[in-house]
Amino acid sequence: MDQQLVTRLEEKGLNCPFVIAKTGETTVSEKHAALKAKLSQMGTVIYESIGAVGRIKIENIEILGEAKGLIMQVADEHIVGGLFDQPLTLGVSEIYTLIKDLQTQAKPTVVTEAKPKVQFSPAFLDELKAILKDYVGDFTDRIYQNQLKAQRINANDFSEEDVRRFILALGKASGMIIGPSKGREAINKMLAKLK
Amino acid sequence: MEILDKIPGIIGYAVINAEDGSIEEVRGSSTTPLGDLAAFFSSAGDVIKNSLALGGIHYISLCYGANRLVIFPLDGKFLGIEIEREGDPLLFIEQVKTPPTEVVQPKTIEMPRSLSSKVLQVNMLVEEFGGEANRGHWLEVLNQGVGILGGDLLPFIGIIENKLTFKDTPPPEKEDEFVQGLRSIIDFLVKKSVEEMGSSQARVKVQVVIEKMRQG
Numbered sequence: 001m002d003q004q005l006v007t008r009l010e011e012k013g014l015n016c017p018f019v020i021a022k023t024g025e026t027t028v029s030e031k032h033a034a035l036k037a038k039l040s041q042m043g044t045v046i047y048e049s050i051g052a053v054g055r056i057k058i059e060n061i062e063i064l065g066e067a068k069g070l071i072m073q074v075a076d077e078h079i080v081g082g083l084f085d086q087p088l089t090l091g092v093s094e095i096y097t098l099i100k101d102l103q104t105q106a107k108p109t110v111v112t113e114a115k116p117k118v119q120f121s122p123a124f125l126d127e128l129k130a131i132l133k134d135y136v137g138d139f140t141d142r143i144y145q146n147q148l149k150a151q152r153i154n155a156n157d158f159s160e161e162d163v164r165r166f167i168l169a170l171g172k173a174s175g176m177i178i179g180p181s182k183g184r185e186a187i188n189k190m191l192a193k194l195k
Numbered sequence: 196m197e198i199l200d201k202i203p204g205i206i207g208y209a210v211i212n213a214e215d216g217s218i219e220e221v222r223g224s225s226t227t228p229l230g231d232l233a234a235f236f237s238s239a240g241d242v243i244k245n246s247l248a249l250g251g252i253h254y255i256s257l258c259y260g261a262n263r264l265v266i267f268p269l270d271g272k273f274l275g276i277e278i279e280r281e282g283d284p285l286l287f288i289e290q291v292k293t294p295p296t297e298v299v300q301p302k303t304i305e306m307p308r309s310l311s312s313k314v315l316q317v318n319m320l321v322e323e324f325g326g327e328a329n330r331g332h333w334l335e336v337l338n339q340g341v342g343i344l345g346g347d348l349l350p351f352i353g354i355i356e357n358k359l360t361f362k363d364t365p366p367p368e369k370e371d372e373f374v375q376g377l378r379s380i381i382d383f384l385v386k387k388s389v390e391e392m393g394s395s396q397a398r399v400k401v402q403v404v405i406e407k408m409r410q411g
Contacts, residue, residue, distance in 0.1 A: 035247070038246050038247055039247075041246060042243050042246060042247060045239045045242050045243060046239065046243075048239075049235040049236055049239040052231070052235050053228060053231045053232050053235055054228070054231075056227065056228075056232070056259050057259055057260070058257050058258065058259050059258050059259060060256070060257070060258035060263075061255070061256070061257055061258075062254075062255065062256040062284075063240055063243060063244070063249065063252065063255045064249075064252070064253040064254055064255075064256075065244055065249025065250040065251060065252050065253060066249070066250030066251045066253065067248060067249060067250030068247065068248065068249045068250065069249065070243070070247070070249070083247060086250075138382065139344065139379060139382070139383070142344050142346070142375070142376070142379045143343060143344070145346065146343065146344065146345075146346040149261055149346065149347075150226075150260045150261050150262070151260050151261075152260050152261055172226065173226065173343040176226075176339045176340075176342075176343050177343070177383065177386065
């Protein structure tokens, strides 16, 4: 799957595309096989840095140098990106669109033994908001809307991971008003709704 | 690095010592740990730059949620500036390196009275609650309030010379929303004052501010 993605990215003009799994397994095109170990090492450095700063969901990373640049999309289990000579021949946003589109196309159509996806209705977010109101009262709407936007949650289509991230952000923001221990209590109540 | 406080669109920033990777300064209203992010990723960038022969780093950009952190080298430091996700990193780096005249000598910003009176009220509350001795603490409290309640206000406002200030003209269509945001920030300050000094003393100080505002 990763090899197919790398090949397609290369065909679309992405110079030295790569997929680096969190496990360290790295896929590059044959043409760039010599860089495989270095790219794998780079993946380790990125994952370690993300791990060190905690629960911030970093989605895209660009490292642009004088001679070369890296553009990467980061997911939980892998990084997909490309190493380029400067100046870039494709725009940064074009590259992200390309990576996203090809990743979607490369997904297998039949998934066996896949974990069933938990479905949430928008009403679930209302339940979280009701809990939040018990803690922060009149500040609820403001905190809720700001965090919804800050965490880029689509209220009509969100995953369990989105919800967890949203709850933690709500709890952290609330903690600044009601104190950290009450903030944690609010987080636990909201997380209990997931069970 | 005071110039960073004045550039519209910069929500917060961190200054990292490029020699030892220590965090020298973190300012602004961001609720993201900008110091940690900038410190970890500036040293990660250094390792990756050497390993993959990228050449001198122009910038590192990290996108998360609605914002992005742009990290770049300047005068033996790494600066990490948080801007909106859609912001152009190069444009901001340019403004930091060569600040435009309107940033160095801020122009008067035209603001509707609804907003200017709220900003004035915020600043008077901070002054009244903190006085000379405790102003730093109350500016920190204000920063927290702005960070969690400011929302779309964040790129437009900042604390410049100990005062909450609009750095750029607010869009007219956002006036109502911004007024709401500032009202929440005022409520937040009052709530904190009650917690810290008790309701009767807090009430007296709020009354002083109301009286001063009435007198113009």
